[in-house]
Amino acid sequence: MRLAVIPGDGIGPEVVAEGLKVLREIAPDIESTPYDLGAMRWQRTGELLPDTVVEELRQHDAILLGAIGDPSVPPGILERGLLLRLRFELDHHVNLRPAKLYDGVTSPLADPGPIDMLCVREGTEGPYVGNGGVLRKDTPHEVATEVSLNTAFGVERVVRYAFERAVARPRKHLTLIHKTNVLTHAGGLWSRTVEEVAAEFPEVTVAYQHVDAASMFFITDPGRYDVIVTDNLFGDIVTDIAAAVTGGIGLAASGNLDASGTNPSMFEPVHGSAPDIAGQGIADPTATVLSVGLLLEHLGRTDQAKKVNAAVAFDLSTRSPQGPVRTAEVGDRLAALAGG
Numbered sequence: 001m002r003l004a005v006i007p008g009d010g011i012g013p014e015v016v017a018e019g020l021k022v023l024r025e026i027a028p029d030i031e032s033t034p035y036d037l038g039a040m041r042w043q044r045t046g047e048l049l050p051d052t053v054v055e056e057l058r059q060h061d062a063i064l065l066g067a068i069g070d071p072s073v074p075p076g077i078l079e080r081g082l083l084l085r086l087r088f089e090l091d092h093h094v095n096l097r098p099a100k101l102y103d104g105v106t107s108p109l110a111d112p113g114p115i116d117m118l119c120v121r122e123g124t125e126g127p128y129v130g131n132g133g134v135l136r137k138d139t140p141h142e143v144a145t146e147v148s149l150n151t152a153f154g155v156e157r158v159v160r161y162a163f164e165r166a167v168a169r170p171r172k173h174l175t176l177i178h179k180t181n182v183l184t185h186a187g188g189l190w191s192r193t194v195e196e197v198a199a200e201f202p203e204v205t206v207a208y209q210h211v212d213a214a215s216m217f218f219i220t221d222p223g224r225y226d227v228i229v230t231d232n233l234f235g236d237i238v239t240d241i242a243a244a245v246t247g248g249i250g251l252a253a254s255g256n257l258d259a260s261g262t263n264p265s266m267f268e269p270v271h272g273s274a275p276d277i278a279g280q281g282i283a284d285p286t287a288t289v290l291s292v293g294l295l296l297e298h299l300g301r302t303d304q305a306k307k308v309n310a311a312v313a314f315d316l317s318t319r320s321p322q323g324p325v326r327t328a329e330v331g332d333r334l335a336a337l338a339g340g
């Protein structure tokens with residue numbers, strides 16, 4: 001098994017080091033190769049993601065990424081030219097983001113109840129594709145467009161994936177989140193697709209919410225969600241809300257999957273490079289460790305994935321009080337728990 005590792009920027013290298021500590025403990029046979037990509041390489045060489053590197057990455061079984069983004073680089077250069085390019089080139093159409101409230105974790109909600117949801121965010125379409133442009137730039141008449149792209153092919157495959165995940169879960173419930181009352185073109189395609197695929201999954205109950213109402217329910221009644229399917233931008237936003245109500249962005253894991261298995265999938269914490277805390281050794285590496293769990297699960301190493309998740313669950317149940325963490329200490333504890 002060959003793993004490509006992209007530590008990236010800010011807290012990326014700090015949390016990835018801990019993720020690898022855990023991985024080495026339970027899967028020492030996985031050979032990892034680091035890739036120097038991110039702000040520093042761009043500043044040094046002007047390179048974001050050479051084509052030769054994309055081809056090398058394709059030769060791996062999976063990719064682990066820390067975070068991309070740096071305040072010294074204009075917004076979008078690294079995010080679009082590196083992170084999104086990787087997701088698009090490797091056809092990561094499923095952006096899988098579980099959000100679970102673990103025992104012992106404090107939610108900002110007074111009475112959250114059990115929360116255990118799986119967000120299936122579309123990963124290669126929507127307003128992320130760069131479809132648009134600027135006319136009359138820097139004039140009072142500037143016009144900027146960012147057109148959301150939704151294809152029957154792209155929507156169907158991610159909706160089908162979400163149903164497959166829903167039918168395998170105890171509650172068998174799926175919620176489509178969109179804005180069909182306003183975005184009628186894209187919304188129509190998403191609703192019709194969900195309706196059509198639902199016919200093949202009679203055991204799955206289906207709900208729909210507009211994204212504004214859903215954002216409210218994430219706070220007032222998050223327990224209602226089981227599997228969620230949504231577009232790229234709505235999914236980006238609601239998964240940060242889901243992370244917040246389940247103990248914070250430091251615990252939120254994700255997988256960017258090419259569900260067809262053609263290209264390596266990429267696993268990363270939901271959070272970014274957190275420039276405000278980078279270099280202080282206080283970033284929570286738990287999201288990265290849980291992303292390593294998703295990676296192992298994806299590679300079919302279910303027992304190893306279970307060990308990672310059990311280590312995290314135990315550690316969270318004993319962390320008290322919930323407060324600032326020391327990155328390396330959490331990694332040491334999780335590695336010891338997972339390995340023991």
Ligand SMILES: NC(=O)c1ccc[n+]([C@@H]2O[C@H](COP(=O)([O-])OP(=O)(O)OC[C@H]3O[C@@H](n4cnc5c(N)ncnc54)[C@H](O)[C@@H]3O)[C@@H](O)[C@H]2O)c1
Nearest residue numbers: 067068069070079249250270271272273274276277283284
């Ligand atoms: N997948 C990615 O690589 C990714 C994801 C999100 C944002 N970004 C990029 O990261 C940069 C910063 O973005 P942002 O500030 O909006 O989001 P962010 O997720 O980096 O930070 C938001 C807040 O959460 C805190 N935080 C994040 N991760 C944490 C952790 N592991 N432990 C404790 N606290 C944590 C930060 O300190 C900050 O206060 C931007 O350049 C953005 O584009 C990258």
Ligand SMILES: CC(C)[C@H](C(=O)O)[C@@H](O)C(=O)O
Nearest residue numbers: 069079080083084236270272
């Ligand atoms: C950095 C950015 C491109 C990215 C996204 O919007 O997908 C991030 O916010 C995420 O959630 O992984």
Ligand SMILES: [Mg+2]
Nearest residue numbers: 236237240270
């Ligand atoms: Mg995001």
